[in-house]
Amino acid sequence: MxxxxxxxxxxxxxxxxxxxxxxxxxxxxxxxxxxxxxxxxxxxxxKDLFERRIAIDGVGQLGGADWRLISLQRVAERPDGAAIVLAELEAVVREPEALARLPCRIAATDAQGRRWLPSFLPPSQVSRLPALRNRPASSCGPAIAQKARSGTVLAIRESFVVPRDAFESLAITISLPAGRPHYLRFARNP
Amino acid sequence: MIRLLTRLAGIVIAAALLFAMQRTTPGYSEITGPIPVSGAMGQSIAARGFSFRADKLILADRIRWRAYGRDIERDSSGLWAVVVAEMEGRPASVTANGALWRSASGRRYTPSQRLATAPRQLGANRLEPGLPQRGLLIFEIPREEADDATLLVSLIRWPRLDSEIRMPLARDRTESTDVLDLDGLFDG
Incomplete structure (x- = not known):
């Protein structure tokens, strides 16, 4: 009703x-x-979601450049059990506009999933390393921000402070705004 | 008549429910505030991004250390509270400079700014995974704020949706002294 x-x-x-x-x-x-x-x-x-595994001596494309890991070496040891590791990279610019976007994230990772960000190494310490004396290089940010022309080869050097035992399984990852969510991982056993 | 009463009751219950919900809704800063991680002194506590262990607390009237070839001493109208601790970035490198001393009365004290050259201060250096750093958190506090305090440790001072370790400072792990030599804490 x-x-x-x-x-x-x-x-x-x-x-x-x-x-x-x-x-x-x-x-x-x-x-x-x-x-x-x-x-x-x-x-x-x-986010770094998709890994592109590259052999330690291979070339990987990311964010408007071809990347190569020139060397990964342990250059000094500290009494607290740490090792100073230098990674030298080379980037051949393909797309200057895309590559020049910051920030550039380079890190060292190990088999246990630990991740080390680049550490500042005083110039006095770098100049003590004979292998580097005549090889100018800058860290990733300043190198890519200069908007170099296509075909330019950028020399990039980053240093890391890692535990001595981590060096053997160390891999280097590169992540750029123009490349994300993909990132490169240079590993000894890809 | 009964139907009218039922409706009225329904409206009253709904209003009461809405009122209760309005009064108990947490504020935005509460929802997005720090995520507490409780732990005791002597235990290694894993938070998001780092791990932390506090071994002891030393209360001192004066502290001294050596820097640039000379002895430096600082006194205080209150007390120096020196926490001996170990921290490690986990799983990635981090800088953790969010330590606070929360007294029983609720006041919060940041680590002292009067000790720029003092050794081994945690929070100044980056914490690397696999390389635990043993160091000090040094606060300058009024005498009456020393008892029953809580140590708050996080990556930044006011963490949002991130871990904050809340550690009551236990009396059985507290020592008192007139003069504390900071360099002597790590000798041997």
């Missing part, structure tokens, strides 16, 4: 209401997707 003063909806109104309710099933997820799209994109381009 309808109460006095309360009109019952006619069948057409009922159908319209039902459709509106069903539409929510689509509209709500669509609204979430639209609002969150920028965040999803930012996350996608900010």
């Amino acid at each position: 309808a109460e006095p003063g309360v009109a019952m909806p006619n069948p057409e109104q009922r159908r319209f209401r039902r459709r509106c309710l069903w539409a929510l099933v689509l509209v709500l997820p669509a609204a979430f997707a639209l609002r969150g799209w920028d965040n999803v994109l930012e996350w996608w381009h900010g």
Whole structure:
């Protein structure tokens, strides 16, 4: 029984209401997707999700350059059990605009999943290493930010402070804004 | 009549529920605040990004150390609270400079800025995985704020959605002295 003063909806109104309710099933997820799209994109381009394994003497393409690991050497040892490791890399510029985007992330990783970021090595310490004396190189950020012309070869050098026992299984990873979510991993056993 | 009463009851219950929800909704800063990790002194505590162990707390009236070939001594109208601890970045290299001394009254003290040349201060250097660093967290606190304090340790001073170690400073691991030689803590 309808109460006095309360009109019952006619069948057409009922159908319209039902459709509106069903539409929510689509509209709500669509609204979430639209609002969150920028965040999803930012996350996608900010994360290192897909690894490109490269042999230690191989060449890998990433972020508008061809990358090569020239050498990975243990150059000094400290009494606290740490070793200072130098990684020398070479990047042949292919797309200057894409490559010049910062930040550049180079890291050393080991088999246990530990990850070391580059450490600043005082110039006095570098000059004491005969192998490096006449080979100018800069760290990744300044090297790629100079927007070198296509075909230029950039010499990049990073140093890491790692435990002595980690050196044997050390791999070098390179991640660039233009290349993410892909990143390169130079490993002895790819 | 019964239907009217039922509806009225429904409205009252709904209003009460909404009111309760409004009063108990945590604020944005609470939702996105630090994620507490509790632990005791002497235990190695794993937080997101680093691990931490505090071995002892030394309360001193004066501290001294040697730098640039001369002895330096600092006194205080309060107390020096020196926490001897070990930290390690895990699984990646990090810089952790978010240590705070929270007293029983709720006041928070940052590590002292008067000790630029003091040795082995944690928070100044980067922590590398596999290379635990043994060092000091040094606070200058009023005397009445020394008892029943809690040490808060995180990567940054006000962590958002990140770990914050909360460690009550135990009396049985606390020592007191007049003058503390910081260099002597690591000899041998």
